[in-house]
Amino acid sequence: MNTGFYIGAENECLEKSVQSSGSLDLLGKGDGAEVMLQRIKADKTVFIEPGEPSELMEFFYILDGVIEVEHDDKITMLKRGDYFYSHKLKQTIQFRTKTDVSLIYFTTHPVFYYLSATIKELKALADKVSEKDRYILEHNRRVRDYALKIAGKLNLSKERSENLAFASMFHDLGKINIPDEILNKPGKLTEEEFELIKQHPADGSKLVQKTYYEGIADIIHQHHERLDGSGYPQGLKGDEILLEAKIIAVADTYDAMTIDRAYRGRVSPQEAVDELISMKGIFYDEKVVDAFVQVLKEENII
Ligand SMILES: [Fe+2]
DSSP: OSOOOOOOOOTOOOOOEETTTTTEEEEEEEETTEEEEEEEEEEEEEEEESSTTTTEEEEEEEEEEEEEETTEEEEEEEEOEEEEEEEESSSSSEEEEESEEEEEEEESSSOOGGGGHHHHHHHHHHHHHHHHSTHHHHHHHHHHHHHHHHHHHHOOOHHHHHHHHHHHHTTTTGGGSSSSHTTTSSSSSOHHHHHHTTTTHHHHHHHHHSSSTGGHHHHHHHTTTOOTOOOSSSSSOOGOOOOOHHHHHHHEEEEEEESSSSTOOOOHHHHHHHHHHBBBTTBBBBHEEEEHHHHHTTTTTO
């Protein structure tokens, strides 16, 4: 049962990333913040760089070892018990480890995923899917950007927005199991072919289950569900569908309608929006569509 309280024993972590210079263990995370245990080998040069977003704060507490830092034309030696942090950093800071070093590394915004082996595997899989269907990679990025803008309008928390971003990038991973001829077939699909297409949300969700990112499995599973129960694969209705999945449904449908595909031409942004609005409350969540229309208006797209 999730009580919201977590205990970790020595050498346990949520996910571990190993690099040639050392390793990074994700110990805890919440509300976008992350706490990591970083180990760096001796005689390595490492950097802290101005981050994304610009208000990023990163804090380091030295558990063991000696680090040399150059700052304000001065060289300082930092040792066990010393700490340093950056907030709204403007320039790159360079460090040199004099011995093997271990640090507690805290950050106010997620950084671990840059190094996550799971994310790398999922990205490699997403690249394979996009080889099957060249529209997919760009499509996923646009779906993510639209989804995050909708999330901003709906005041979703940092944590939920972060999951939404991952789910958007990986929502169609399950298409890896669909034969290319079906994926790119011009014209209407047969009933059997459509049955295969209908499996991709469940297949995609299985790929992220049992990884550290399983929080996005249900979102991926539900991205083709529709409010009235007419979607697939589970035929969920209304509140049974996660808000994140409803957001991806709108962003995904809009983007699919406004780009040219093998099986049909595209429609204008205004026509696509009119279609979304006409199905508001039937297929698509009302507040999600309203938020999206607002985003497109602000960006002068409609
Ligand atoms: Fe899909």
